[in-house]
Amino acid sequence: MSMAKPPSPAEPPVLAYLFTLRRARHPMPKVWASYFDGCDPGSFRIHIHVDPSFNATELDEKGPAAKYFNRRNTLPREQLAKVRRFGHELVRARMKLLRYATDGKAKSHLPPLFFSFFSEACAPISTCKAAHALLRTAAAATPPRSFIEDKRPMTADQRNDTPQWRAEFVKVCPGCASVGLPAKDFRFSPGWVTLWWEHAKALLDTESKYDSVFASWGWSKLVNGIPDETYWSTLLLHKGLPITGTLTTYMEPGDPKTGHSKTFNEQNIPMLWEQPAPALFARKFLPTPRMDTALTARLKEATGKAGGAPKAARAIRRSLL
Template sequence: MTKKSPPIAARHVIWFGWKLVIILSVALCVVALLKLHSQSDLSSSPSIIRVRSRRPSRDIIFSGPPKIAFLFLVRRSLPLDFLWGSFFENADAGSFSIYIHSAPGFVFDDSNTKSHFFYGRQLRNSIQVAWGESSMIQAERLLLGEALEDPANQRFVLLSDSCVPLYNFSYIYNYLMASPRSFVDSFLDAKEGRYNPKMSPKIPKNKWRKGSQWIALVRDHAEVIVDDEIIFPVFKKLCKRRPLLDASKGKMNAKLQKQHNCIPDEHYVQTLLAMSGLEGELERRTVTYTSWNLSATKMETKGWHPTTFTYANSGPEKIKEIKSINHVYYETEYRTEWCRSNSTSVPCFLFARKFSQGAAMRLLGEGVVSRFSASALLDPPP
């Protein structure tokens, strides 16, 4: 018996039904993909960075005086330990903590440091650090992470192995504790060559900031840096140091010099805090003074390099000059940052770099570290 074909109208209805099912299925897939993509974009939104939940140990309420965590980022040893030892001798032991990021495996003891304050204060999980690479900011994050384990640490100061204090401990303690803000040198980086367009959209160009590596943070901001899981990976992947000119590479130098010369330690903290909506909680300046000179070598183009203070050029008049600075001008933003702590006019700088051993010996011999009173912070602003 021959099977009859369905009428033409019925076949059209069936075919139309199948087309409608296929179209609806595709539309649902597209909607699902768009929703997933929007959620992904939200989690990495460039306006406000989300951070993972804090570890419970950081939320313990502490009792007693708040402490300053002094975070030393050093190559190996601390050549100015004798000066810092004198500085800490005049401090209440319950008012500070010391953490050192040194070369992996280096242990501070009586064989390599003149001050007992540094014995065993090195991180056990330190990494090998290279200037101009992401390892520098990773070392900073390690220091902050270790210091955050002590709930009493409420201020965090990053220092190099060539930094010196310009005042005694009580002055510096009162200065930092009096301000509810972090001190982070941060300004718009208008020059081309450091921002990598591939960082967008996670790091938009209008949030790209530059500033001094040497920061002083309140606890909340230190936690933002340690908890960051979005911006640091971008820096690690795309923020590279441009190689130096190498005569043996000939024409290849031109290609190498087109790479973005990022210098992560001058951009990471500033950009992260800007993207986290925290610039309004900052004193956008550093409390560590650096003298810059324009210089050049055979292997690199002209650039600003920090001056090293020696015994000869670190006399009382120079130190007095540094202490008299009360504002910083930022050309890219046409902004003058007047130096204040808790609305009180104060000197801009508490520390200075880069000081040789001879310069540090002169500071100690002339009593620069111990001749100043914290009562100056109580004076009304001029």
């Protein structure tokens, strides 16, 4: 559902922005409106999954981002579901977004090149032109890869696929064996991934096969992972689909007790904008008017600077070599 003119059959959208929000409005409207205002017409689509308990599709469509965050870009009410963080519900919501963005209801001749997931705490740390230039370059790589992090070292038990590891994995995922998903394929990655369109389609094609398996996912200290942070990395590895090993959404470790990433403040913004490719977005920010204003000011400062998009393209080309 592009807000701009429909892309031609020869030029698919670069990126589908898939948001899981409480309401159809975004709590940081200024920065996202400024970002999308800088996108080329037809180069993006926006799809939003909202919490149905908030009367989610009813809103006052006013303000700087109303042309982007609105009822028209929100999934139909019958497709909305309550989302619980750290559970498989978030995976299901994202799969609903993926399916809606790739089927005929999305009203596009071709699927976007990539699909990225965002929350209320995510914000851009690049201009749209630079972000899309980077992704166009990534799409031309051989083969194209999904942006999924693969930085957490495997334990010795996992690396050696020991009997203890396999036994513990059975406790965590009792249904994995029935769908041919072995313990050795388990991987952890933050869930804020960017999927190459063919990889998104591969996941959608087997969604029903793995849904109940991940819905009954448990946890153990040895097999340390939750459904929304294992689904994407584990299944792409299992299917033999290539990844970059990095995310387009930059994060830093936070409190290990809660599992939440570091919360950035206004003083962190210059540092975030200096992050190398492929960092295009960041989380998490407190979604406050003050943060929205600070992020918008930095984005406007960067908008229009010469060389931003070519520089991003060169950086991603180097990172893929």
